[in-house]
Amino acid sequence: MKSAWVYGVVFLVLGLTAMFIARLRLSEIQDLAIGHSSRPPVVGRPIEKVVEYEIDGPSGLPVRLSYLDEQGNAKDVSTDLPWRTSLRTHKLTLATGVVAQSEADQVSCRIVINGQARDSQTSSGRFAAVNCAVPVS
Structure with a gap:
């Protein structure tokens, strides 16, 4: 005690x-x-990005193409010219690309992001093939 x-x-x-x-x-x-530091800056929701893929050539001729979707997975498509599709995403970065080959004498590809053309390629000759790719950030 x-x-x-x-x-x-x-x-x-x-x-x-x-x-x-x-x-x-x-x-x-x-x-x-x-143990204190200043608060991190507030980050809002990323703006929506609209990615449009376009494949053009003589109408009605077959084309085989592959493009990257919003998850980055390759999608294979067999269709007729012309072909178009669009993707919508809120991701901060996104890899985009499209590859096409056709029996046409001329084929072209184009990637448009938020209304602004970012890549455009044209190929001519027998079994013409094109490739467009743009990293989106």
Whole structure:
């Protein structure tokens, strides 16, 4: 019992120290030494991106093409010229690309992003093939 007061004083000092440190850490002091930093900037929702793929050539001729969808997966299509599709995404970055080959003497591809043509290629000759690609950020 004689030394019980020593334990009481030690617990009291430790408790007061813990309360002081907690008060400092929860205060609005902008001091990196005690674990505070400025708040990160608020990031809103990314703007919507509209990606349009276009394959043109003599109307009605067959074309085989592959394009990257909004998930980055390749989609294979067999159809007739001309061909168009569009994708909508809110992703920050997106790889886009389209490859096409046709029996036509001339075929062209174009990628339009938010109404602005970003890549356009034309190929001519027997079994013409084109490739358009644009990294979107």
